[in-house]
Amino acid sequence: MTIDATAALMRRAFPDAGRISAPEYLRWLYEDSPLGPVIEANLDDEQGRAGHYAVVPIDLVSDGTPCRGALSLNTAVDERARGGGVFVRLAKEAIEKAERQGVAVIVGVANANSTPGFLKRLSFELVAPLPATVLIPVPWRRGVRSLWAGEEAFASGGVAADLGPLLAPPSQGLAPAWTAEALRWRLAAPGSRYALHRSEHALAVSTADRSKGVPVAMMLKVFASEPISTAERAALVTAACGFHRAPLALHVGFNEMMRFRGPALPERLRSSPLNLIVRRLEGAPPRTDFARFEFLDFDAY
Numbered sequence: 001m002t003i004d005a006t007a008a009l010m011r012r013a014f015p016d017a018g019r020i021s022a023p024e025y026l027r028w029l030y031e032d033s034p035l036g037p038v039i040e041a042n043l044d045d046e047q048g049r050a051g052h053y054a055v056v057p058i059d060l061v062s063d064g065t066p067c068r069g070a071l072s073l074n075t076a077v078d079e080r081a082r083g084g085g086v087f088v089r090l091a092k093e094a095i096e097k098a099e100r101q102g103v104a105v106i107v108g109v110a111n112a113n114s115t116p117g118f119l120k121r122l123s124f125e126l127v128a129p130l131p132a133t134v135l136i137p138v139p140w141r142r143g144v145r146s147l148w149a150g151e152e153a154f155a156s157g158g159v160a161a162d163l164g165p166l167l168a169p170p171s172q173g174l175a176p177a178w179t180a181e182a183l184r185w186r187l188a189a190p191g192s193r194y195a196l197h198r199s200e201h202a203l204a205v206s207t208a209d210r211s212k213g214v215p216v217a218m219m220l221k222v223f224a225s226e227p228i229s230t231a232e233r234a235a236l237v238t239a240a241c242g243f244h245r246a247p248l249a250l251h252v253g254f255n256e257m258m259r260f261r262g263p264a265l266p267e268r269l270r271s272s273p274l275n276l277i278v279r280r281l282e283g284a285p286p287r288t289d290f291a292r293f294e295f296l297d298f299d300a301y
Contacts, residue, residue, distance in 0.1 A: 107293075167223055
């Protein structure tokens with residue numbers, strides 16, 4: 001079976017899933033990642049692919065020490081295969097494969113409906129719901145260069161050049177570890193378009209979305225060389241809102257370098273709470289409290 005079979009299953013299981021069921025997206029995610037190929041378990045029958053569970057390798061750091069991780073992503077079971085424990089069996093098979101490959105921590109983001117299954121049936125632990133903060137631009141903030149992500153941005157003198165200090169991992173807590181190569185790959189995701197905003201001490205990644213018909217600048221990730229001041233944070237938010245012509249921005253997640261302050265997103269405007277969950281495997285660090293975890297660290301955009 002091929003990626004095309006997985007894509008067909010995803011389309012049947014999630015008709016409104018958008019890019020995650022596109023073969024080119026799955027090929028980019030499963031085969032082209034500089035962090036390694038997909039770790040998956042599948043159920044196939046005479047009609048094609050009936051079940052699929054996948055995790056993809058990620059680099060983590062725990063209290064400054066590298067840790068092999070994986071991100072739990074795509075799960076799909078065709079209607080003809082439901083009701084027989086297929087999801088749990090495939091998940092356990094993929095998790096066992098990941099452990100044999102040296103993965104110590106599997107990270108996932110689950111909605112309210114799927115969280116109980118991960119916790120009770122697959123031994124995941126709930127870290128915390130990801131906080132969502134509404135951010136309002138402040139007029140006349142300057143000192144930020146903005147550009148669409150692409151080769152020009154990463155060229156010498158571009159907004160994403162000389163990233164070394166910005167990508168340094170935290171000395172305490174758990175966090176995804178990024179390299180320039182991994183970031184370039186992530187920003188090349190098919191079906192998405194990202195903007196970059198460079199200030200004196202930070203690089204922010206954003207994209208555009210809409211909520212109730214209102215344009216929103218989604219603050220997906222902030223890489224910083226030192227804790228960001230209130231003024232620099234405001235300048236980055238204002239730059240993102242101006243670039244996307246949005247009256248407000250939204251940040252979801254944790255970042256100890258940039259404390260986002262603003263009103264919490266009302267529950268009625270959220271499609272579903274997003275819960276950060278982890279599964280410890282052999283060699284897992286003693287703590288799983290996160291210093292950083294934001295939208296760009298998983299596949300929300």
